[in-house]
Amino acid sequence: MFKILVIILIYVIVFAWEAPRLFRKKEGKELAVFSCLVFIGLVLSIAVVILSFV
Numbered sequence: 485m486f487k488i489l490v491i492i493l494i495y496v497i498v499f500a501w502e503a504p505r506l507f508r509k510k511e512g513k514e515l516a517v518f519s520c521l522v523f524i525g526l527v528l529s530i531a532v533v534i535l536s537f538v
Contacts, residue, residue, distance in 0.1 A: 487533045495526045 499522050506515040 488530055491529045491533065492526070495522060495529075498522065 499519075502518060503515060506518060
């Protein structure tokens with residue numbers, strides 16, 4: 485459980501670091517793509533951690 489929380493925290497930090505810059509520059513398409521890629525990476529990272537317990 486701790487590993488999943490650390491992964492989520494890391495992804496939140498990366499998103500909080502990059503998203504405001506994209507939002508300020510009004511780069512909506514880039515923000516949407518970045519958000520999708522971050523979400524996919526988060527899901528895959530959590531899946532790897534969960535499957536390593538099996």
